[in-house]
Amino acid sequence: xxxxxxxxxxxxxxxxxxxxxxxxxxxxxxxxxxxxxxxxxxxxxxxxxxxxxxxxxxxxxxxxxxxxxxxxxxxxxxxxxxxxxxxxxxxxxxxxxxxxxxxxxxxxxxxxxxxxxxxxxxxxxxxxxxxxxxxxxxxxxxxxxxxxxxxxxxxxxxxxxxxxxxxxxxxxxxxxxxxxxxxxxxxxxxxxxxxxxxxxxxxxxxxxxxxxxxxxxxxxxxxxxxxxxxxxxxxxxxxxxxxxxxxxxxxxxxxxxxxxxxxxxxxxxxxxxxxxxxxxxxxxxxxxxxxxxxxxxxxxxx
Amino acid sequence: xxxxxxxxxxxxxxxxxxxxxxxxxxxxxxxxxxxxxxxxxxxxxxxxxxxxxxxxxxxxxxxxxxxxxxxxxxxxxxxxxxxxxxxxxxxxxxxxxxxxxxxxxxxxxxxxxxxxxxxxxxxxxxxxxxxxxxxxxxxxxxxxxxxxxxxxxxxxxxxxxxxxxxxxxxxxxxxxxxxxxxxxxxxxxxxxxxxxxxxxxxxxxxxxxxxxxxxxxxxxxxxxxxxxxxxxxxxxxxxxxxxxxxxxxxxxxxxxxxxxxxxxxxxxxxxxxxxxxx
Amino acid sequence: xxxxxxxxxxxxxxxxxxxxxxxxxxxxxxxxxxxxxxxxxxxxxxxxxxxxxxxxxxxxxxxxxxxxxxxxxxxxxxxxxxxxxxxxxxxxxxxxxxxxxxxxxxxxxxxxxxxxxxxxxxxxxxxxxxxxxxxxxxxxxxxxxxxxxxxxxxxxxxxxxxxxxxxxxxxxxxxxxxxxxxxxxxxxxxxxxxxxxxxxxxxxxxxxxxxxxxxxxxxxxxxxxxxxxxxxxxxxxxxxxxxxxxxxxxxxxxxxxxxxxxxxxxxxxxxxxxxxxxxxxxxxxxxxxxxxxxxxxxxxxxxxxxxxxxxxxxxxxxxxxxxxxxxxxxxxxxxxxxxxxxxxxxxxxxxxxxxxxxxxxxxxxxxxxxxxxxxxxxxxxxxxxxxxxxxxxxxxxxxxxxxxxxxxxxxxxxxx
Numbered sequence: 001x002x003x004x005x006x007x008x009x010x011x012x013x014x015x016x017x018x019x020x021x022x023x024x025x026x027x028x029x030x031x032x033x034x035x036x037x038x039x040x041x042x043x044x045x046x047x048x049x050x051x052x053x054x055x056x057x058x059x060x061x062x063x064x065x066x067x068x069x070x071x072x073x074x075x076x077x078x079x080x081x082x083x084x085x086x087x088x089x090x091x092x093x094x095x096x097x098x099x100x101x102x103x104x105x106x107x108x109x110x111x112x113x114x115x116x117x118x119x120x121x122x123x124x125x126x127x128x129x130x131x132x133x134x135x136x137x138x139x140x141x142x143x144x145x146x147x148x149x150x151x152x153x154x155x156x157x158x159x160x161x162x163x164x165x166x167x168x169x170x171x172x173x174x175x176x177x178x179x180x181x182x183x184x185x186x187x188x189x190x191x192x193x194x195x196x197x198x199x200x201x202x203x204x205x206x207x208x209x210x211x212x213x214x215x216x217x218x219x220x221x222x223x224x225x226x227x228x229x230x231x232x233x234x235x236x237x238x239x240x241x242x243x244x245x246x247x248x249x250x251x252x253x254x255x256x257x258x259x260x261x262x263x264x265x266x267x268x269x270x271x272x273x274x275x276x277x278x279x280x281x282x283x284x285x286x287x288x289x290x291x292x293x294x295x296x297x298x299x300x301x302x
Numbered sequence: 303x304x305x306x307x308x309x310x311x312x313x314x315x316x317x318x319x320x321x322x323x324x325x326x327x328x329x330x331x332x333x334x335x336x337x338x339x340x341x342x343x344x345x346x347x348x349x350x351x352x353x354x355x356x357x358x359x360x361x362x363x364x365x366x367x368x369x370x371x372x373x374x375x376x377x378x379x380x381x382x383x384x385x386x387x388x389x390x391x392x393x394x395x396x397x398x399x400x401x402x403x404x405x406x407x408x409x410x411x412x413x414x415x416x417x418x419x420x421x422x423x424x425x426x427x428x429x430x431x432x433x434x435x436x437x438x439x440x441x442x443x444x445x446x447x448x449x450x451x452x453x454x455x456x457x458x459x460x461x462x463x464x465x466x467x468x469x470x471x472x473x474x475x476x477x478x479x480x481x482x483x484x485x486x487x488x489x490x491x492x493x494x495x496x497x498x499x500x501x502x503x504x505x506x507x508x509x510x511x512x513x514x515x516x517x518x519x520x521x522x523x524x525x526x527x528x529x530x531x532x533x534x535x536x537x538x539x540x541x542x543x544x545x546x547x548x549x550x551x552x553x554x555x556x557x558x559x560x561x562x563x564x565x566x567x568x569x570x571x572x573x574x575x576x577x578x579x580x
Numbered sequence: 581x582x583x584x585x586x587x588x589x590x591x592x593x594x595x596x597x598x599x600x601x602x603x604x605x606x607x608x609x610x611x612x613x614x615x616x617x618x619x620x621x622x623x624x625x626x627x628x629x630x631x632x633x634x635x636x637x638x639x640x641x642x643x644x645x646x647x648x649x650x651x652x653x654x655x656x657x658x659x660x661x662x663x664x665x666x667x668x669x670x671x672x673x674x675x676x677x678x679x680x681x682x683x684x685x686x687x688x689x690x691x692x693x694x695x696x697x698x699x700x701x702x703x704x705x706x707x708x709x710x711x712x713x714x715x716x717x718x719x720x721x722x723x724x725x726x727x728x729x730x731x732x733x734x735x736x737x738x739x740x741x742x743x744x745x746x747x748x749x750x751x752x753x754x755x756x757x758x759x760x761x762x763x764x765x766x767x768x769x770x771x772x773x774x775x776x777x778x779x780x781x782x783x784x785x786x787x788x789x790x791x792x793x794x795x796x797x798x799x800x801x802x803x804x805x806x807x808x809x810x811x812x813x814x815x816x817x818x819x820x821x822x823x824x825x826x827x828x829x830x831x832x833x834x835x836x837x838x839x840x841x842x843x844x845x846x847x848x849x850x851x852x853x854x855x856x857x858x859x860x861x862x863x864x865x866x867x868x869x870x871x872x873x874x875x876x877x878x879x880x881x882x883x884x885x886x887x888x889x890x891x892x893x894x895x896x897x898x899x900x901x902x903x904x905x906x907x908x909x910x911x912x913x914x915x916x917x918x919x920x921x922x923x924x925x926x927x928x929x930x931x932x933x934x935x936x937x938x939x940x941x942x943x944x945x946x947x948x949x950x951x952x953x954x955x956x957x958x959x960x961x962x963x964x965x966x967x968x969x970x971x972x973x974x975x976x977x978x979x980x981x982x983x984x985x986x987x988x989x990x991x992x993x994x995x996x
Contacts, residue, residue: 011402014483018398019410022391022454029451030417032432033425047656048678093320100316110563111324114331116508117558119530121537122551125544126330129349132829133820134838137350153821155764158977161824171327176505180460183501187467203312221463225456228418235514242764245823246974257423261652263963264674266427273424280419285412343854346832367615426649430657514646519653522640534643538614540847542828 034277041271046264058271068272071250072279074162078169078251079230079283085170087222090177091185091215095207097178098185099193109182112175120172124239127168131155131240158248161241165249169236173229177222184218185211220291224284231280252276331555338549345544360545361553364536367546370553372525373532376442377511378557380528383446385506388453389499395454396461397491401473414455422452422515433520440522449516453509457502464498465491511558529554605898606638608651609665610885613643616850616919623918624911631905635898655680662893663902668704668883669790669959672713675888681712682889687900688714696909700952701924704883704959713888714907715924717915719845720881720946721771724852727862729837737864741779744867748817751840758817760839762830763976766969770957771843772812773972774880775866776805782874783951786959789993798990801873806975806982813976823973835859849920849938861937865945875950882954883924964992 041058043051062068093112097105115123130137131154139151154164188211196206212219234253237243243250243258252272260269337345338360339353364370399407429448430439438444468491476486517528533554536547611621625639640661642650647665654660660680666672675681688694688711694702697715705713730736733754738744748758763769777785781801788796812818819825819833831848833839835855842848843866852861868876887906889899905911912928915921922929922942931939946952957965971988974980980988 008404010483012404015398015402015404015407017483018394018402018487022395022458023410025387025391026414026417026451026454029429029432029448030420030425033428034416034420036428037420037424046674046678047652048675048680050678093323096316096320100313101320104317104320108320108324111328114328114555114559117511118330118334118555119512119533119551121530121533122334122548122555123330126333128826128829131821132349132825134833135349153819153824155824156821156977157824158979164824174327176508179504180501183497184464184467187497215467217463217466221459224415224459228415228456231419232421241824242766244764244766244970244973245977246970246979248979253421253423256421258966260423261649263966264652264961265963266656270424273421276421277416277419277424281412281416284419285415288411288415341854343856346835346854347856349832367618426653427656430653430659434657434659515649518642518646519650522638524639524641531642531646534646535612535618537643538617539644540827540845541614541616541850541853543615 037270037274037277040267041274043267044265045267047260047266048264051267054267058268059275061268062271062275067247067250067255068252068275070247071252071255072276074249075231075233075251076283077162078166078233079227081166081170082173082226082230083223085166086174086177087219087226089170090174090222091181091212091219092207093174093178094181094185095203095211097182099206099211100203105182109175109178112178114175115172116175116179120235120239123168123172124236127240128155131164155241156245158245161245162249165237165240168240169230169233172236173226177226180222180225181215181218184215188214216291220288223291224288227284227287228280231276231283334548334552338545338552340545342543342545357545360543360549363543363546364550364553367535367550369524369527370529370532370550373527373529374554374557376526377528377530379442380445380449380517381507381510383442384450384453384510385503387446387450388457388506389503391450391454392457392461392502393492393495393499394487395458396463397465397487397495399458399462400465400468401486401491414458417452418455420452425452426515426519429516430519439520440526442526444520445517445528448520449510449513453506457506460502460505461495461498464495464501468494507561508558529557603634603895603898604636604638605663605893605895605902606640606661607663607902608640608642608647608654608661609887610642610644610647611665612641612647620915620918623914624906627911628902628905632898632901635901637902660890660892662895663887663889663899666713666886666888667958668713668715668886669954670961670965671958672705672886672888673707673790674962676707676712680891682891682893682896682899683710683712684714684889684900684903685710687904693904693907696907696926697924698926700881701883704954705886705888713886714903715883715886716907716912717884717919718881718922718924719847719884720879720922720941720952721775721843721845722863722865722879722941722945724834724842724844724848725840725862725864726837727860728858729840730862735840737862738867740867741869747840748812748815752815752817756837757819757833757839758841759812760830760834760842761818761822762825762827763823763973764826766973767957768827768830768844769809769972769976770955770968771845771880772809773805774953774956775843776808776869777802778878778880778953779866779869779872779874779876780805781872783878783953785953786956786993787954790959790961796993798986798993802986802990803983806985809972810975810978810982813978818976823977846921846938846941849935863937863941863945877949878951878953879946879949880955881946881949881952882958884921884958960993964989964995967992 042054044054044057045051097108129135133139133151133153138154142148142150152160154160192210192214193206196210201209232253233251234257237249237251237254241249243254256269256272256276259265259272336352339356341357341359344354399411433439433444438447472490473486476490481489512530514530518531521527521531533550536550609621611617621641625637651664655675666675672681701715701718702711705711705715735747735750738747751758761768777798781799785798819830819839822830830842831851834842835852849861852859855861865879887903889896889903893899907925909925909928912923912925913930913933915923916929917933920935920938922934922938929939929942934942957968960968968989971980971985975982975985
C-alpha cells in the first residue's frame with residue numbers, strides 16, 4: 001500500500017517534470033492567440049478601425065450561418081475519408097511493404113513520400129490540369145476506357161468539386177501515413193506471425209488479427225493526425241477550387257480566410273476560428289478516446 | 303529481422319498493384335521533371351507532351367530569378383531549429399503521457415488536442431504582436447518558435463503512441479533496480495525511442511519545410527525568406543512561366559528528398575538495432 | 581520639478597520618434613511573382629536610390645495574394661508599413677475608415693502633382709473629397725480574339741449584342757468554345773455582369789453606393805443582366821466546368837484556339853506573349869445592347885493598384901518623395917514599357933512604350949468612351965465583393981436564380 005502511494009507520488013512528480021517543458025512552451029505561444037481569438041470573437045472589427053462590441057452577436061450569426069455548417073460538415077467528410085483513404089489504406093500498404101514485398105519496401109516508401117515533399121502549389125497546379133475538361137487526363141482516361149459518358153468539368157461543377165478535391169488530398173497525404181506505419185509494422189515481432197502461420201493464417205487474416213491490433217496505438221495516433229489535419233485543411237482546397245463554385249467545396253478554413261482576410265470581418269472570422277477549434281478538439285478527443293476502447297477490446301480479443 | 307519470405311502469387315499481385323498505385327502517386331513528379339525542359343510556349347501548347355528539345359533555360363531562369371540558394375539555407379536553419387525543439391519536447395512529454403497515469407493526464411491530452419486545433423489564420427495577428435514585442439519579428443527564431451509550438455502537440459501524440467507499444471515491465475524492471483525516473487527515461491526509454499524520434503523528426507521536417515503561412519507573414523527581409531515563400535516569386539496572377547516555376551519547385555523539393563534518402567537509412571538502422579522483441 | 585517632468589516627456593517623445601527618424605522608410609509592395617513586375621520595381625527602386633541616396637528604404641515584397649495577408653495582418657496588429665501598395669476602392673476605403681491612411685491632398689496640390697494624373701483614376705483613390713493614395717496603373721476590359729483565325733473562318737467583329745450571340749452560335753457550331761472563361765477565382769465573370777449592367781443601366785452604379793448616394797440602386801437591370809449571363813451559360817457558350825477553371829487555363833484554351841474569344845483585361849497582352857506562331861491578338865469593344873439605357877460607348881476600366889502612406893508614418897516627407905518619384909512620368913513610362921499596362925499618369929502611356937494594341941485601346945477606345953467605369957469588385961466594400969463573387973458563380977452554374985443574386989448583391993451594397 002505504502003509502496004503504491006510512494007510510486008503514485010513519484011510518478012506524479014516525474015510526469016510534471018517531463019511534461020512541463022512542452023506544456024509551458026506550447027502554452028507560451030498558444031494561450032495568447034486563443035485568448036485573443038476568444039476576445040476578438042465578441043467584436044465586429046475590420047482590422048483597421050475601432051472594434052465594436054457585439055457580445056454573442058458573432059456566435060448568434062454563426063449558429064444561423066448555413067455556409068459555416070455546410071463547410072464544417074464537409075470537414076467531417078474529409079476527416080472520414082482521410083481515415084479510410086489515407087490512414088487505413090496506408091496501413092494496408094505498409095503491411096504489404098513490410099510483410100509481402102520487403103525487398104521493394106525502401107524504394108516504394110520513397111516514391112510514396114514524393115508528393116508529400118513536393119510543394120502543394122505544384123500538386124494543385126498538376127491536378128488542375130488533370131481535371132481540366134479540355135486537355136485533362138481524367139476525362140481522357142475515362143474516354144479511353146469507354147466511359148466517355150462520365151466526362152465532366154470536375155472542379156467546376158457543384159456536385160463533383162468537393163469529391164474531386166478529396167481525391168487529391170488522398171493521393172497527396174497518403175505517403176506520410178505509409179511512412180508512419182512502416183516503422184510500427186516493422187516493430188511487430190516475427191514470432192507472433194509465425195504462430196499464426198502454423199495455424200494456416202493467410203495475409204488477409206494476419207493483417208486484421210495481428211497487425212491491426214498490434215499497431216493499434218499507431219492507428220489511433222495517425223487517425224488523430226488525420227482528423228486534425230482534415231479539420232484544418234486549407235491549401236489544396238484553396239488552390240484547386242477556392243471553395244467554389246458558390247461555396248460548393250468550402251471548408252471552414254477557407255471560409256474563415258475569406259471572412260477575415262477577404263471580407264475584413266476579423267471578429268466574425270475569430271468566432272469561426274474559435275468555434276472550429278472547440279469543435280475540432282472535442283471531436284478529435286472523443287474519437288481518440290473511443291478508439292482507445294476499441295483498441296483495448298481488440299487487444300483482449302487477439 | 304523479418305524472415306525471408308517465399309515469393310508467391312500474392313507477392314506478384316501485390317507488387318503489381320503497388321507499382322500501378324505508386325506510378326499514379328508519383329506521376330506529378332515525373333511530369334514536373336520533364337516539363338521543366340520545355341519552353342513556356344511548348345508548355346502552353348500542350349501540358350502533357352514530352353519536351354521536343356532539351357532546354358535548360360527554365361533552370362537558369364529559376365536559379366537567377368530568385369535567390370534559391372539563400373532561401374534554401376534559411377529553410378534549412380528554420381527546419382533544423384524547429385524540428386530539434388519539437389523532437390526533444392515531444393519525446394519528454396510523450397514518454398510521460400505513456401509511462402505515468404496521474405488523474406490529471408486526460409486534461410493535458412484535451413488541452414494538447416485543443417492546441418492542435420487552433421486555426422493558424424486566427425493566430426496570425428496575436429503572434430505578430432507577440433513576436434514584435436519580443437523583438438523576434440523578421441528573425442529566424444521568430445519563425446522557429448511558433449512553428450515548433452504549433453507542431454509539438456501532434457508530435458507528442460505520435461511519441462505517446464510509440465511509448466504505449468513498449469511493455470511496462472521494461473520500466474518496472476529498471477525501477478526495481480533503483481533507477482530514478484530520469485535515468486529510466488535516459489537509459490531505457492530513449493535508446494528504444496530512436497526510430498520513433500526519427501519518424502517525428504521526418505514528419506516535422508516535411509511540415510516545416512513546406513510551411514508557407516508563418517514564414518510569409520513573420521519574415522520581411524528578402525535575405526531571410528524561406529523556399530516556399532521564395533517560390534511565390536514565380537507564381538504570377540496573370541502571367542506565369544510554367545517551366546521556370548516548376549524548375550523552382552523541383553529545386554525546392556530536392557533538398558528534403560535528399561534528406562529523406564539519408565535519414566531512411568538511419569531509421570532502418572535504428573529499427574534493426576533497437577526493435578523490441580515481444 | 582515640472583520642468584524636469586517636461587524634459588523627461590520630451591526625451592521620451594524624441595526616443596519614440598527615433599526608430600523611423602529622417603531618412604528611413606519602410607516600403608511594402610506586391611511587385612513579385614512575375615518577371616515584368618520584378619523588372620519594374622528593380623528599375624524604379626534602383627533609380628530612386630540614385631536620385632535620393634539620403635533616403636534609406638526597407639523594402640518588403642510579396643506576391644499579390646500573400647501580400648494581402650501580410651498587409652492585413654500588419655494593419656490589424658497595429659504596425660502598418662510607412663508606404664505601401666494597396667488596391668484602390670473598397671480595400672483602401674477600409675483602411676481610410678479606420679483612420680489608417682494619410683490624406684495626400686496638400687502634397688498633391690503642390691507642383692501640379694495632382695494634375696499629372698488622369699482625373700478618372702485619382703477619383704478611385706479618393707473618398708469624401710480627400711485623396712488617400714496615388715493610383716499607378718489602369719486596366720481596361722475588352723473582347724480579345726485571334727485576328728488570323730477570324731479572317732480564316734470569315735467571322736466578323738460584332739457590333740451589337742445580338743451579333744455577338746449569333747457569332748457565338750456559329751463558333752459553337754464549329755465545335756469550339758465561343759468565350760473562354762476561367763472563373764475559379766470569381767473575378768473573370770464579373771466583367772460580363774458589369775458590362776451588361778453598364779450597357780443596360782449605365783456607368784457609375786456601384787460608385788453611387790460607395791459614395792453614399794441615397795438613390796443608389798442596381799435596378800431591375802441587374803436581374804436582366806444576370807438572366808443574360810445565365811442564358812450564356814445555359815447555351816454552353818462558356819467552357820465546360822468554367823467555374824473550376826483558372827484564368828490561366830482559360831487563357832490556354834484561348835491561345836490554343838479551342839476557344840474563339842475572351843472577355844478579359846489588358847493584361848491579356850502580356851499573357852499572350854507565348855501564343856503559338858501565327859496567332860494575332862486583336863480586340864473589340866463590348867458590343868451595344870439594344871434598348872439599353874447606358875452610354876453604349878462606355879468602357880470598363882479601373883485602377884489596378886495604388887500607393888498610400890500610413891497615418892502612423894513618422895517620416896511623411898520622405899514617403900511623399902518616394903511616391904512622387906514612383907509616379908513620375910519617366911518611371912511610369914518605363915512601367916508601360918516593361919509591363920504593357922496603361923498607367924494613370926498623363927502622357928506616360930506612349931505609343932513606343934505601349935505597343936500598337938495597348939496604345940490603340942488607350943488612345944482610341946478609352947478616349948472615345950462616354951465614361952470609364954471602375955471594376956465593381958474592387959470598388960465595393962470587401963464584404964460585398966465576396967457576396968458578389970459567389971452570387972455570380974451561383975447564377976452561372978444555375979444554382980441561384982438571377983433575381984435572388986441581384987437582390988443579394990444589392991443588399992450587400994446597402995449594408996453598412
